[in-house]
Amino acid sequence: MTQQAVTAKTSRRSAYAPLSARGEPYIWLLGGALAAGVLMISGFLILVAWNGFKAFWPGPVTVITLKDGGTVAGEFTRSESFIPAESTASGPQNRALYRVGNFDITNEDFKWINEADIKSTSEPEDILFVERLEWGPFIGRLVAVNSDGKQSPAATLGPSAIGKLISMAKARRQALMDIQRGQMGVINSKLEKIRLKERKARLERKTEDAHPASVSDDQTAALERKHAALAAQAQKLDAQDTAYTFTFADVSGVEKTIRQSAVVRLYAPNSLGISGRLGVYLGRWWEFLSAEPREANTEGGVAPAIFGTFVMTLMMALLVAPFGVMAALYLREYARQSWLVSLVRVCVNNMAGVPSIVYGIFGLGFFAYGVGGWIDVMFYPERLPSPTFGAGGVLWASLTLALLTAPVVIVATEEALSAVPQSAREGSLACGASKWQTIRYIVLPKALPGIMTGLILAMARGAGEVAPLMLVGVVKLAPELPVDMIFPFIHLERSFMCLGFHIYDVGFQSRNAEAGKPIVFMTTLLLMAVVATLNAGAIIARNRLKARYVSGHF
């Protein structure tokens, strides 16, 4: 009897569960999906980081003697195998890409050299890698130095003497810039202000011939005299500067004389020790982070783009935080939960899925042309037809991004609010607090970590956005930052640069894609670092807030 029962049971239920019931295949599937995702992300990160970090490392310069008698000098970039068009040789051949520089002489920055054409290679110690303000790098030898008429052959000067000359030249350049862009810029903006004031006065009187106050005439004359004096001074400095030159010769003997002040950095790559290389590497990093771009953005730094991204993201956060939090507060705390509120909620969620370029078009049409155009007509009629607020600018870009990221903040805030336990609200209400007091003192502090998370996600999204910004204020090169020393210091109407657009511009819109490659990878790395920093900040802030409100559950 007992025996029978046991047999019956085992026949119905096997001691071994079938594979599908145990779930192992699914575990492999799920784990595999995760692994694939992690692999893709880490592969991407490693690629960008590797290309970014190695981009500034000064490699050796190779002098190649070709079989046809020519010589080429350049920094090795990469090599590949290829199949030549006219198949003289059998099978694929190898070729290498060298950064040869000397764009002003040869009209090319990079050159492919077939391995088969090489007769011999060498790495001479006296070859120099010269980074210039214009025309990209120069690779060659220093022939002569002319310091204000004092000629000295290159051989008599050590590297430290040359370094000193370059830093002196830099000081001269800085002084010139100071006059041209600093002092003269201030005077120009003052003159412009007077001109606009006169035009405004004329517009208000609706007559063209009315003569404005003579005070402004005196002012204008004084300013113009000052401007002329500064211009003369600048011209003198510039003339002085032309007397300081370097004469270089490339490996085939063509000589090139350039101003000392046009040299950014100069080093002998083949005789440089590891510490020297590190110095060049860090110097390039510093330049990248702190300097303005040169050469159609393919060289120099990205400081204005970093600053622009920072200002824009900060303004966006300041705009979206109160707006999103207030909207979510009304939706969750005050609105009667009806089908209408559900509909609004669905719409808000869907707004997060609208392509960002659509927001860009809206921002351009509504904010820039609509609101901005109206502001121009109302407050800046004297500047028309050139727009003040009626074109893309950092304010409109921030507003557009605030709109774009509002759903993120609203959804996160709503979730955070609904996670606040009803008991906390009841406790406050039972103490005689009004609904607003309850929200202000109890609900919002408890929801703050969640709100912060949403806000930082929004900031990370905004910082990385490109498409809408191209329409509402981001430009390839903005000569003036949105914040400067000219009254009123913050210029919300100005267009600006940002990192995301910089990547697109340097990578795909520049004259020389190969030369811009390091900047593309570096900027990508920087942008990811900015986003990662924002996220890390979010996590730290959230954990701090959570720790403050940790509940001692029993």
Place this chain on the structure above:
Amino acid sequence: MSNAISQANNEIGPTIFHPMKGDQGALVSVKDFSLWYGARQALYGVEMELEKGLVTALIGPSGCGKSTLLRSFNRMNDLIDGLKISGSILFDGQQIFAPDVDVIGLRKRMGMVFQKPNPFPMSIADNVAYPLKVDGVRDRQLIEQTVEKALKASALWDEIKDRLHQSALGLSGGQQQRLCIARAIAADPDVLLMDEPCSALDPVATAKIEELISELAGHYTIVIVTHNMQQAARVSHNTAFMYLGRLVEYGETGAIFTVPRADKTREYVTGRFG
């Protein structure tokens, strides 16, 4: 459900009243009070009076409407959509469901302690000072005095006087509940409403709260909802037994527990159901 109700209508007659303890008169009078959550009726024509300065216990099985009744006293049920009422509750001679009643003012006179301790995520002192904060009191000295008085009244002062400015969330469950009582007291209410204040606490903490309730009786009119019949017997002067939204029997605690007249009451207090 409707079956159960019609059965209940047959089974439960009108409320049986015993003599009450108390000689100061009623502070709260409930008159033919019914309440609906949407289409579902939760209270059926409740008639009762809460004696001033005494402890009244509301007992009954789950879902009998005792918490609903308690939360009607300070209009906490207002938060629920689709609430309907009929009849009236008078507090100090005033209709609490009248349209012109200041609900916030009402809640200030009726402190409430909840089932689960719900201290706010702030310091112990700030928790107790919260009713003053919402009143806009800025006088630091007054706040400190009130906090100390309330904490002493809730027998918490000696345990936490050295960490007044630490987070209230670090307290034990029993301490948190006494803190909530202190918070209710700090508002200087006339009535203390307690919704199963000990159900989330261990026996030691429960004993402390019960002791506290006995001490507070006399100063405050206390209404306590409890599932624990021993607790009702220990702390209350009068007891109301509710069943399926109706007040079945109401009177002096001793009488309800020793000589209940309704069958349901007898079955419940002897532990036959509930």
